[in-house]
Amino acid sequence: MARITAGVATSHVPAVGAALDNGKSHEPYWAPLFAGYQWTKDWEETQQPDVVILVYNDHASAFDMNIIPTFAIGCAEEFGIADEGWGPRPVPIVKGHAELAWHIAQSCILDEFDMTILNRLEVDHGLTVPLSLMFGQPGQWPVRVVPIAVNVVTYPPPSGNRCWLLGEAIARAVESFPEDLNVQIWGTGGMSHQLQGPRAGLINKPWDMKFLDDLTRDAEGLRTKPHIEYLREAGSEGIELVMWLIMRGALGRGARELHRHYHVPGSNTAIGHIVLEPAA
Template identity: 45%
Template sequence: MAKIIGGLGTSHVPSIGVALDKGLTETPDWKPFFSGYDEGKRWVKEARPDVAVVIFNDHGNSFFLDRVPTFAVGVADRYNPADEGWGPRNIPPFEGATDLAWHLVDLMVERHFDPLVCREIDVDHGFQVPMELFFGRPETWPVKVIPIWVNTIQFPIPTPQRCWELGIVLRNAIESFPGDDRVVIMGTGGLSHQLQGTRAGYINREADLAWLEGIANDPERYRQMSREDYVEMFGSEGAELIMWLVMRAALQPKVDLVHKHYHAPASMTGAGMVILENAA
């Protein structure tokens, strides 16, 4: 059967892609952020995943506010970088893990989820940036991918508990899939930030640092929080962190926190990452 080799949690701030495109990774503003991902790239290289499942949210590029699915899963052969208003970025397209994706969709429906199934769709910075942070900029990506979209844009967004339940279905799907694929789960979004209203520019460093520890060792706390709790603690856009719960639930109850990294601000955002492995 296929095997989950670990979980990665990471921010997907769009300005990270801009910094990569403009060669700003070694500048004083950006070097502290990018240097923290050196360990992530090393881990991925040594772990040798065959498939990356990326949980992220669209930002009005493939879905607009007139049609926002709560959960969507890509089953396409190929995913192109989305044009977010200034042309597609110069990175290679992503090859889909179609057989595993269909297996996941079928099990989701069996477990009473009703995902939107996407046979042709582009992926925006929410997907692109995490892949670049861990895999660099290869001529072709070394893994096949399964994109999973979660609505964190327009209320009502899913509850933390529902995201956790999705992670359990994801684990079951991978562990019941024939073959020897090595799968890494990537939960993306956050950390704390708010882009509008009276709290525009809000960053909660204390809550961010607690999250990086707690998602590994005390996920129950975050699973039991309400959606309103997330907005209050992490900001309106910081509620994206519910997507890390999908990744965490796909792992075993006990995990090892291999590495964590935090930097703020990255643009108007608290940004960071974790590497998690199932405990021996």
């Protein structure tokens, strides 16, 4: 059967992708940020996952105010690269795993999660930047991807607990898939940042570090963290961190930290990254 072997979380800042695409990753400003991902790049080569379930949020590329799904799953064979206003990123087409995606959609819907099914989807930096951070700049991505898009842009976003429960439902779906697959689940977005208003540029390192700690030490507490705390402590875009809880929920009650990286600033954002595995 398929199995979830690890969880990965990372920020997905668009400027990080631009730095890679324009050959700036070794410049003094960017080098410390990218250095923190080298451990994971090496680790991924040893793990060789077949599929990544990649949880991200769309940035007005595939959705707008006319269509706002809370949870959506990409079930296509491949996903094009969105033009976010300066042309599509020069990265490979993202190959899907339609059979697994449809199985997850069916399982989660019958498990009482109302998933929007996407048979055509162009993906933006929210999905492609994490792939670049973990796999570099290959001619084609070494994994197939099942995109899970979450609304954290327009009120109301889902609660942390609802995201955790979706992670549990995804884990049940994967475990019931008959093909032998090595599956990872990634949560993306965050950490603390605010892009507009009088608090633009906000970064709260102590809060971010505690969030990273609590993924293994007090995950139950993260489940019940209210939206207002994300807004107050992590800025208006800090709510993206609820997507990490889908990843964390899929790993079960216990998880072990393998690697952590935290760097500020990455553009105007606190860059966070963690690798977890399910507890034995």
